Amino acid sequence: MRVLCNNCGLKCHIKEWKERLDDLLAKKQNNLLDDEVICLSQSIDDLISDCINCNTSNLYSSNRRNTGERDSILYYYGEQHLIVNLYNYIEEGIRSKENIYISVEKNLYKRLENYLIINRIPTEKFKFMCLKDIKSMIENNDKSIKLREEKSRWIVQPSLQKHFLYAESTLNKHTKDLDLDILYVYDAYEHIHRNAKSELSSKLLGKCQYSLKRESHELWV
Numbered sequence: 001m002r003v004l005c006n007n008c009g010l011k012c013h014i015k016e017w018k019e020r021l022d023d024l025l026a027k028k029q030n031n032l033l034d035d036e037v038i039c040l041s042q043s044i045d046d047l048i049s050d051c052i053n054c055n056t057s058n059l060y061s062s063n064r065r066n067t068g069e070r071d072s073i074l075y076y077y078g079e080q081h082l083i084v085n086l087y088n089y090i091e092e093g094i095r096s097k098e099n100i101y102i103s104v105e106k107n108l109y110k111r112l113e114n115y116l117i118i119n120r121i122p123t124e125k126f127k128f129m130c131l132k133d134i135k136s137m138i139e140n141n142d143k144s145i146k147l148r149e150e151k152s153r154w155i156v157q158p159s160l161q162k163h164f165l166y167a168e169s170t171l172n173k174h175t176k177d178l179d180l181d182i183l184y185v186y187d188a189y190e191h192i193h194r195n196a197k198s199e200l201s202s203k204l205l206g207k208c209q210y211s212l213k214r215e216s217h218e219l220w221v
Helices: 011-026 034-052 079-095 107-116 131-139 160-176 189-193 199-205
Strands: 073-076 100-104 124-128 154-158 181-186
Touching: 011 034, 011 079, 011 189, 034 189, 034 199, 073 079, 073 199, 079 100, 079 154, 079 181, 107 124, 124 154
Parallel strands: 073 181, 100 124, 100 154, 154 181
Antiparallel strands: none
């Protein structure tokens, strides 16, 4: 945590609300549409935004703005917070008749898949894709993906800096002419607790943040 943040309670509040969300989801039998679950997730969104955009940090811009790019970033704190947000992002895409592709760690994908099934999202509505296969699949016009024919959403989890930078450069190069929205999901813990300074930090600066609109449950990017 930054020295200037020693007297700030955001870190404790985020951790506390993350634990409340974990407990609430268990109580609500993993119902991602529950109003209390959504409201609590929104509150965590706000706390994370307050922290990473705080003027005591020189890593981030002090405001959220749309840069005109098609890609955006979701900062999450804890797996349950991530899943609540991804469910809404995926569900909104399905309602818009968009293809959904997911490139995250396999264990996380399995857990996300279980949550989606529990919440009545058919498995044929989304597809897992390995990051290392993206380039060849796009170049070879793989028939298992429909990026060239239809509007799509792609969720990418850059677990490591080199993976993020590779994914971004690869996707930008090979998808610039495609009707594709990309959501990068990144663990806010690294920045909230460790103040990790890296090339990745600067890459995230210009990206528009993803969240749920308070009360309306609509999405903004």
